[in-house]
Amino acid sequence: MTLQLGEVTKRFGSTVAVDDLSLTIPEKEMFGFLGGNGAGKTTTFRMILGLMTPTKGSIVWNGETISYEKSHIIGYLPEERGLYPKLKVKDQLVYLARLRGMDKQAALLELDSWLERFHIPEYKEKKVEELSKGNQQKIQFISAVIHKPELLILDEPFSGLDPVNVEQLKKAVIDLKKAGTTIVFSSHRMEHVEELCEHLCILQKGRPVVQGQLKEIKRSFGKKNLRIHADFDLTYLKELPGVVTCKSVSEGCELQIENEAAASLVFEALQGRGFVRLFDLEEPSLNDIFIEKVGASYE
Numbered sequence: 001m002t003l004q005l006g007e008v009t010k011r012f013g014s015t016v017a018v019d020d021l022s023l024t025i026p027e028k029e030m031f032g033f034l035g036g037n038g039a040g041k042t043t044t045f046r047m048i049l050g051l052m053t054p055t056k057g058s059i060v061w062n063g064e065t066i067s068y069e070k071s072h073i074i075g076y077l078p079e080e081r082g083l084y085p086k087l088k089v090k091d092q093l094v095y096l097a098r099l100r101g102m103d104k105q106a107a108l109l110e111l112d113s114w115l116e117r118f119h120i121p122e123y124k125e126k127k128v129e130e131l132s133k134g135n136q137q138k139i140q141f142i143s144a145v146i147h148k149p150e151l152l153i154l155d156e157p158f159s160g161l162d163p164v165n166v167e168q169l170k171k172a173v174i175d176l177k178k179a180g181t182t183i184v185f186s187s188h189r190m191e192h193v194e195e196l197c198e199h200l201c202i203l204q205k206g207r208p209v210v211q212g213q214l215k216e217i218k219r220s221f222g223k224k225n226l227r228i229h230a231d232f233d234l235t236y237l238k239e240l241p242g243v244v245t246c247k248s249v250s251e252g253c254e255l256q257i258e259n260e261a262a263a264s265l266v267f268e269a270l271q272g273r274g275f276v277r278l279f280d281l282e283e284p285s286l287n288d289i290f291i292e293k294v295g296a297s298y299e
């Protein structure tokens with residue numbers, strides 16, 4: 001049950017929001033869908049949901065073209081939250097669950113279990129407008145998952161939450177994945193994507209600039225980070241072959257290097273100079289990759 005986008009394009013007048021995008025999202029996986037502001041993420045989500053028709057291309061779930069009629073198999077947490085402020089949590093969630101084919105009793109049971117899980121059972125009888133922003137977001141999350149969708153789309157699910165609530169929601173998302181839900185989520189927080197996703201795509205102006213398995217993306221980036229803490233001046237290291245950048249930090253420096261051979265050269269160059277407290281070679285972070293691939297277009 002993969003989700004396949006084939007050469008999808010969406011134009012708004014002269015703006016090309018999504019440009020010939022082909023993607024395969026593996027089933028039962030968590031897929032990171034990234035990009036700077038205006039890259040085309042939300043537009044892609046709306047097309048997957050059948051809320052917008054692509055100008056060109058196909059979107060296929062489980063071998064069938066996706067349409068609005070299939071919305072009961074999809075769960076969606078939109079970036080712009082959209083609950084009715086005056087309605088009680090219980091009435092609102094039961095209503096939304098029934099729209100997606102659940103009966104009232106099943107919806108209430110599921111709602112109770114989610115409210116318990118998020119430690120907010122007392123909010124069931126409250127109006128949405130009486131809840132804090134973070135708790136409204138939890139309710140909106142429940143509305144996206146109450147009907148146990150096969151495919152879950154989360155647009156910036158962690159924005160606006162405090163660290164404890166981020167962890168709670170992350171755990172819920174991980175459990176849904178373990179239970180077999182295919183999840184696509186967007187985030188501007190690279191560390192969340194690194195933690196949760198095996199595959200990802202970074203969009204820029206509607207086109208993928210990076211796509212594939214996170215491990216492979218990191219390996220093929222062609223640069224690594226080297227952290228050195230030492231009791232002597234390290235600025236001479238920036239002249240060595242294979243050293244791309246050298247940033248001084250309070251305890252030493254952080255180098256971007258081309259490969260492991262460059263790390264060996266740096267290691268040799270440190271010998272006999274003084275005490276080295278840390279020499280740590282790391283894969284590039286997703287943040288490094290994002291900034292290099294997408295950052296250039298901001299300049």
Ligand SMILES: Nc1ncnc2c1ncn2[C@@H]1O[C@H](COP(=O)(O)OP(=O)(O)OP(=O)(O)O)[C@@H](O)[C@H]1O
Nearest residue numbers: 012015016017035036037038039040041042043044
């Ligand atoms: N309904 C619309 N009418 C006209 N242009 C639109 C419409 N929706 C989106 N766009 C344009 O399409 C492009 C992609 O927007 P989109 O909202 O998909 O980006 P995004 O990646 O979700 O951005 P962000 O991270 O800021 O939420 C932008 O240039 C936006 O202005």
